[in-house]
Amino acid sequence: MSLPLHGKVALVTGAGKNIGRAIALTLARDGATILVNGRVDKAAVDGVVGEIKAAGGNAIAAMGDVSDPAVAPRLAAEAEKQLGGIDILVSNAGLRRQTSFLDMSFEEWREILSVALDGAFLLGKAFVPQMVAKGQGGAFVAMSGISTHVGTPNRCHVSASKSGLEGLMRALAVELAPHRITCNALSPGAIDTTRAASAGPMPANRINRPIPLKRFGTVDEIAAMVRLLVGPEGTFITGQTIHVNGGEFLT
Template sequence: MTGVAIITGSESGIGRATAVVLAEAGFDIGITVHRDREKAEQTAEEVRAAGRRAEIRPLDLTELPGAAEVVDELADALGGLDVLVNCAGTGISTPVIDTSYQDWRRVLAVDLDGPFLCAQRAARRMIAAGRGGRIINITSVHETAPRVGAGAYCAAKGGLGLLTKVMAQELGAHGITVNSVAPGEIATPMTGQEDQDPHGIRRPGVPLGRPGAAHEVAAVVATLAGPAGSYVTGASWTVDGGMLLMGPQAGSHLESDDWRS
């Protein structure tokens, strides 16, 4: 398997793990960096160690619509585009009534507007090339499940989940599959668990008893990007250790009101 994959938010966390696993699968990799150039260079080094090419470009999804041009810049630099993984994301922990419009718009820009514009550009290139392609959106279990204090994040991820399904309908005729991968709690910088082994962190309310690791999400992305994912489209792949299974049971076993804050 060879080709070109662009992964937004690939300087760390799930994006970095995805860049490495797709490089190992035979893809040249387009990497985007928001804050930490050194970490992006480390991602590129891992890609090159797998024998693939890597290109890095800056990306700030609050600077829209222009920021989405990074898709074309990386595709031009690498000679095409076969897979786009929308992984860049952000969030806040603020009750809806206290969320400022500025914060609301920032989360929606990064988590919904940006993926829309990047996917749009990717789809246009894939259609023009006539070889099909794969678009994979990293959403969250909060694509479908609400969380107190995460109104903006949940709204954005829910929107991206439905956008994924509409694009799957519209792009299927061109041989382009569009899917989402919905992680639960993953040990990454975004959850304040960078460089931690999730096997040492207890989560009694999760059937597997721990958070996930970035490479466990990346493995599912790789499946969707590879030959095994050729007839999968419009689907949401939950990678949460069974978290969503606990709904009513978790609720009936809560012993305090701590969840309200």
């Protein structure tokens, strides 16, 4: 039997570690060729590419800051030349900061929004035309987060960027439906990841809020949901925000 994603090409941004890495490995395991994106840590990106190839898959590094308007068109041109374009776009790249609203500068506000929200817009503008041209449908998944739904202090810029992502996916789900391109947001809860120093400690209201399943989620559980959304089983799911949080937030 052929692998369910055989012949598909996926771009996963922020894929050098944590959730992005798990998504890249999961999609590659099921047959997709992966463009592994990272902003500056080429060693981490090359490591993921190496893992995929060692397991018998196909992957190439695709370095660049997705908030830079020049990057997405360059990556799209490379994908078109080398792989014939993409079928799956996973906008996972994002920055986390903890700064109170009263102390937050406009520069920091824009920095956070530029990666998660502007980045998804720029990626969509560059890569969705490839999906349309292929005429085989496609999938666009943007990574949101529980913070925007529960209200987390000192992260209003992160919450705003993720709320914007969810709105973008709902609008594109309707607009791109004639092309059979599904668009969804995935909102993880507390996931066991390695936090960058810039993210600071986990906010107190996250630590004190109970998770009914009494554990953190894993990156593989998030990757499995992405795999569902972008695979043949997910073609009737669009315009949704999918929550994976152990019951911490109930819709």
